Amino acid sequence: MNEECLICKAPLEYLETDEEMECELCHKKQRSKTRCVNGHFVCDQCHTSGIDEIMAICLNSKSKNPIEIMEKMMDIEAYHMHGPEHHTMVGAALLTAYKNAGGDLDLKKAICEMQKRGQEVPGGVCGFWGACGAGISTGIYLAIALKSTPLSKETWGLSNQMTSRALDAIGRNGGPRCCKRDSYLAIAKAVEFTREKLGINMQLGEIVCSRSHMNNQCLKEACPFHKKPKKVAFICVHNSCRSQIAEAFGKHLAGDIFESYSAGTQTKPQINQDAVRIIKEMYGIDMEETQYSKLISDIPEPDIAISMGCNVGCPFIGRSFDDNWGLDDPTGKSDEEFKFIIKEIEKNILQLKEELK
DSSP states (O other), rough: OOSSSSOOOOOOEEEEEEEEEEEEOOEEEEEEEEEETOBBBBHHHHHHHHHHHHHHHHOOOOOHHHHHHHHHHHTOOOOOOSSSHHHHHHHHHHHHHHHHOOOOOHHHHHHHHHHHHHHTSSSSSHHHOOOOOHHHHHHHHHHTTTTTOOSSOOOHHHHHHHHHHHHHHHHHHSSSSOOOHHHHHHHHHHHHHHHHHHOOOOOOOOHHHSGGGOTTEEEEETTTTTTOOOOEEESSSSSSHHHHHHHHHHHHHHHHTEEEEBBSOOOOSSSSHHHHHHHHHOOOOOOTTTTOOOOOOGGOOOOOEEEEETTTTTOOOOOOOOEEOOOOOOOOOHHHHHHHHHHHHHHHHHHHHHOOO
């Protein structure tokens, strides 16, 4: 599981009513419903301490694509998977793309105002108010761009319509909250609305989330921006030892990043029993529970094919291998040699996981 609390990485909890809490960072006291299960509270102001970097990104960007601008903001180290910083980032990215696409705007002044208004929308409003801050941010964006006030007529209506359209998209997608997903949904609707109502054509390419591994509540395939995991095939001749170990580790250590398969050009009646025994002793994994020796034709076509090693002759699978791990076959050798190869495979699987994140 991934971190939630900025202090101790424990999960957050949401109370039914406000309680007075003291910020662990600045020690300011304020009432809130949100803290971690260990009692740590971080105020919204400290949660958004990287706001100055937003200004630099916006003023130096020439992009007409607000998602592209938003992604740079999401990479700011001080910002997090979830949090009220998104209430400013969405509008700031839209204002920047709007300006770059031909909108009449004093960008520096607009971003300062976006920061001020965005920070007034507290964290957790998606659940407590029924109005996601990312959606609200699109209404703020349009209100700033059109200089709307409570006494305006057409621009007042457009700003409220914008918020409504963004919140509708977010609400239809459903919870639990994901600040990245909801920001993408809000921005996509804002680009559409701005083109339709104002004739300003911002750009919007394919949106693919690369942060699902950071979100404990990720909807996976139910999210419209979920990155489809790659299929990785581990190949050796008999699919009885090394490739089976790689499949097992892939499923247990990297199942959230890629799908693991193993196969060979020939098969054996059973998986190597020494491998089964040692993997069970070392990791508590019973490979025979779900795995068996398979041919290349028995698995889905892989996106990535990895050879375990050619010391027993590289099998031909109808295409070139994407990588060759060059591992010796430990079949018939000592437990120590088996354990060495097992550790090498574990290390390679973890490295592959990092590469494919």
